[in-house]
Amino acid sequence: MTDSPVLEIRDVSKEIGRRRIIDSVSLEVYPGEVMGILGPNGAGKTTLIRMMTGLITPTRGEIRIRGKSVRSQFERAIRHVGAIVENPEFYPFLTGYKNLLHFARMAPDVGEDRIREVVSLVKLEEAIHDPVKTYSLGMRQRLGVAQAILHHPSLLILDEPTNGLDPAGIRELRDYLRHLAKAEQTAVLVSSHLLWEMQLMCDRVAILRDGKLIEVRRMSEILRRDSEELRTRFEVDRTDPVPSVLLQLGLDREWKECPGGFEIRLRREETAELNRRLIGAGVRVYAIHRMEQSLEERFLEMTEGDKP
Numbered sequence: 001m002t003d004s005p006v007l008e009i010r011d012v013s014k015e016i017g018r019r020r021i022i023d024s025v026s027l028e029v030y031p032g033e034v035m036g037i038l039g040p041n042g043a044g045k046t047t048l049i050r051m052m053t054g055l056i057t058p059t060r061g062e063i064r065i066r067g068k069s070v071r072s073q074f075e076r077a078i079r080h081v082g083a084i085v086e087n088p089e090f091y092p093f094l095t096g097y098k099n100l101l102h103f104a105r106m107a108p109d110v111g112e113d114r115i116r117e118v119v120s121l122v123k124l125e126e127a128i129h130d131p132v133k134t135y136s137l138g139m140r141q142r143l144g145v146a147q148a149i150l151h152h153p154s155l156l157i158l159d160e161p162t163n164g165l166d167p168a169g170i171r172e173l174r175d176y177l178r179h180l181a182k183a184e185q186t187a188v189l190v191s192s193h194l195l196w197e198m199q200l201m202c203d204r205v206a207i208l209r210d211g212k213l214i215e216v217r218r219m220s221e222i223l224r225r226d227s228e229e230l231r232t233r234f235e236v237d238r239t240d241p242v243p244s245v246l247l248q249l250g251l252d253r254e255w256k257e258c259p260g261g262f263e264i265r266l267r268r269e270e271t272a273e274l275n276r277r278l279i280g281a282g283v284r285v286y287a288i289h290r291m292e293q294s295l296e297e298r299f300l301e302m303t304e305g306d307k308p
C-alpha cells in the first residue's frame with residue numbers, strides 16, 4: 001500500500017486508576033479498507049475507539065487522523081471522522097430525509113445533493129421519506145451511517161455496528177460498508193466480538209486481547225488454512241498399516257480409529273503424502289475429510305492463546 005494511512009495509532013496506552021486497559025497498541029488504517037477490531041468483551045475495543053474520537057485521551061502514545069493529532073490538533077483531526085459509538089439518535093416523527101437535513105445544517109458544505117448521494121450509498125432511497133419510527137433496526141443503522149458520512153469523512157468508525165442485526169441486516173451492512181470504502185475511498189473501522197461478522201465485512205482484522213494488540217492480519221490469511229493442522233478423517237478398508245506408514249513418514253502424531261477408518265491431525269501436504277503411502281501399503285482409501293475448524297474455534301484460539 002502506497003497511500004499514507006488515514007488513521008495512525010502509535011504506541012498508545014490507557015491507564016485508568018492502576019489498570020492498564022490499553023497496552024502499547026500501534027495500528028494503521030488505509031484509505032478504502034475495512035478494518036475490524038476483534039476481541040472478546042472487555043478486551044478494550046470501546047476504550048480504543050473512544051480515544052480515536054477524542055472522547056478520552058491516551059495516557060501515552062499518539063493517535064493521528066490524516067496526519068493530525070487527535071490530542072493537539074483536535075478539530076483538524078476530528079473533522080475527517082464520522083462515527084457511531086453509541087446508538088444513533090433520530091427524531092422518530094420526522095422522515096429519514098428530514099433527519100438528515102437537520103444534521104446537514106450543522107455541517108459546512110453539505111447540501112441536498114450530498115444527502116441524496118449518501119441515501120443511495122446506504123440503499124435507503126425507498127424509505128427515506130417515511131417517518132423514522134417506522135424503520136427497522138437495520139434501516140436505522142443505515143440512516144446512522146448516512147448521517148455519519150454526510151460530511152465526507154476519511155475515516156468512518158462504527159462500534160459494534162451489528163449489535164441487534166439479523167444475518168440479512170449484517171450482509172446489507174457489509175455490502176454498503178465495502179461499497180463506501182471502495183466508492184469514496186473511506187477507511188472504515190468496525191469493532192466486533194464475533195469473528196464470523198468480521199469475516200463478512202473486513203479486509204483486515206486487528207485482534208485485541210486484554211488491551212494488547214496480538215495480531216493484525218488480512219482476513220484472507222486467517223481463512224487460508226493450508227499450513228494448519230486440521231482434524232482429518234480417512235475412510236479406509238483397514239488400519240493395521242497406519243502405525244508403520246506414519247513411522248516411515250516421520251509423523252509423530254496421535255491417531256485414533258473411527259467407524260470406517262481413522263482420524264489424525266494433518267497439514268494439507270501431509271494429507272496428500274499420507275494418502276500416497278497408505279495406497280503404497282495396499283490400503284484402499286475411499287475418502288478423505290479435512291474437518292474445517294469452525295470460526296468460533298479459531299477465534300477462541302486467537303484470543304485465548306496462552307491463557308490457562
Ligand SMILES: Nc1ncnc2c1ncn2[C@@H]1O[C@H](COP(=O)(O)OP(=O)(O)OP(=O)(O)O)[C@@H](O)[C@H]1O
Binds near residue numbers: 016041042193
Ligand atoms: N472508565 C473506566 N474505569 C475503569 N475501568 C474501565 C473504564 N472503562 C473501561 N474499563 C475497563 O476496561 C476494560 C476494557 O473495556 P472496553 O469497554 O474498552 O472493552 P470492550 O472490548 O469494548 O468490551 P465490550 O465489547 O464489552 O464493550 C474492561 O475491563 C472495562 O471494565
